[in-house]
Amino acid sequence: MPVAQVELTKEKIREIIAKRAAQEFKRGDVVTLGIGLPTEIANYVPDEAGVIFQSENGLLGAGRLHQGESPDPRIINAGGAFVEPIKGCCFYDTQMAFTIMRGGHIDATVLGALQVDEEGNLASWMIPNKFVPGMGGSMDLVVGSKKVIVVMEHLSKNQIKIVKKCDLPLTASKEVDMIITERCVFEVTNQGLLMTEINPAFTIEDIKASTGADFRVSPNLKKMI
Numbered sequence: 001m002p003v004a005q006v007e008l009t010k011e012k013i014r015e016i017i018a019k020r021a022a023q024e025f026k027r028g029d030v031v032t033l034g035i036g037l038p039t040e041i042a043n044y045v046p047d048e049a050g051v052i053f054q055s056e057n058g059l060l061g062a063g064r065l066h067q068g069e070s071p072d073p074r075i076i077n078a079g080g081a082f083v084e085p086i087k088g089c090c091f092y093d094t095q096m097a098f099t100i101m102r103g104g105h106i107d108a109t110v111l112g113a114l115q116v117d118e119e120g121n122l123a124s125w126m127i128p129n130k131f132v133p134g135m136g137g138s139m140d141l142v143v144g145s146k147k148v149i150v151v152m153e154h155l156s157k158n159q160i161k162i163v164k165k166c167d168l169p170l171t172a173s174k175e176v177d178m179i180i181t182e183r184c185v186f187e188v189t190n191q192g193l194l195m196t197e198i199n200p201a202f203t204i205e206d207i208k209a210s211t212g213a214d215f216r217v218s219p220n221l222k223k224m225i
Contacts, residue, residue, distance in 0.1 A: 008201070013182040016199065017151050019044045020224055021110055021180050024149060025051045032056060032101070032141055034111030035079035037151055039065060041110060047086070054106065056137045058097045061089025078136070101140045109145035111138060112152050115166045118213035120176040120188040122150065123168035135171065142172040154181035154210055162186070162193075163212040183207055185224060186215060197224045 008016075018040040025031055027050035033039050043064045045051050053062040055077040062077055063084035071082035100106065115123040122142060125135035142148050152161060162179060179186040184207050185197035193215035195207065200223050207215075 008182060013153055014040060016182045016224070017153075017180055020185065020197075021149060021151050023225075024110075024147075024178070025049070025108060027051070029107040030054055030060070030105060032106050032109045032145065033062075033077070034109070034138070034141070035077075035136070036112050038110040038112060039077055039079060039081060039083075041151075042083075052086075054097075054100065055083070056097050056101060056141065058092045058094060059083075059085070059089060060092070060100075061086045063089075098137065098140055101137060102144045104144055104146070106141065106145040108147040108149060109141045110149045110151055111141065113150045113161065114156075115161055115163050115168050116150050116152075116176055116179055117163050117166045118188075118192045118215070119165075120174045121166045122148075122171045122176050123166045124150075124171040126169045128169070138171050142175045147177050148172075148175050149178045149180060150176050151180045154183040160210060160212040164214065183210065192216065194218055195221065197222045199224045 014037055017037060021041045022044035025045065030052045032054045033041055042053050052060065054060050055062045057078045063086045066082035066084055075083055075085055077083050111124060113122055113124045114127065124138055126132050155161065176188050183199050183202045184195050186193045187196055193213055195215050196218045198207065198221060204217060
């Protein structure tokens with residue numbers, strides 16, 4: 001299947017995705033950011049927005065990724081990256097972290113994926129016959145959160161990631177609510193995928209050519225901002 005060839009650097013792709021995902025939260029939301037690209041979202045949420053980021057290794061009130069020298073080696077996110085704590089943050093053990101996650105106290109979880117399909121099934125932790133350190137807390141987060149947002153590059157080495165049916169081991173079944181890539185935004189509905197926003201650098205035909213799942217186009221399709 002041919003796919004669109006629009007030149008975007010890796011850094012620009014991550015910036016587009018993180019900036020768009022940062023718009024999904026409202027004041028007072030408790031949000032968990034998965035390892036990798038999702039952690040960059042905190043850099044685009046203003047402090048005054050009142051969003052509280054939770055790290056599954058035991059930090060409620062994680063701020064932006066540390067940019068300066070001499071970070072506090074004790075304050076890291078689940079991926080091991082240094083972060084800035086916000087005023088009023090708190091620290092706790094793994095048992096409390098998973099109690100928060102499993103207890104329905106997380107308003108939104110943002111994580112990456114290997115595959116997502118048109119039913120909202122998610123595969124995010126294992127490629128058969130490849131070494132993986134484990135699934136971490138993904139299953140708990142996805143099932144326990146009120147909203148699940150997948151952020152990822154639309155393609156991986158020209159391999160399609162948004163598919164009709166996941167063929168990798170599932171992290172969770174029918175739990176994904178939204179997919180944000182550098183090309184477009186999909187909402188997962190009872191009628192399948194609905195494209196609600198598109199990056200002006202791409203066309204609807206480009207999206208169709210690089211997406212394995214069926215999808216509808218919203219009559220109110222917007223430009224990604």
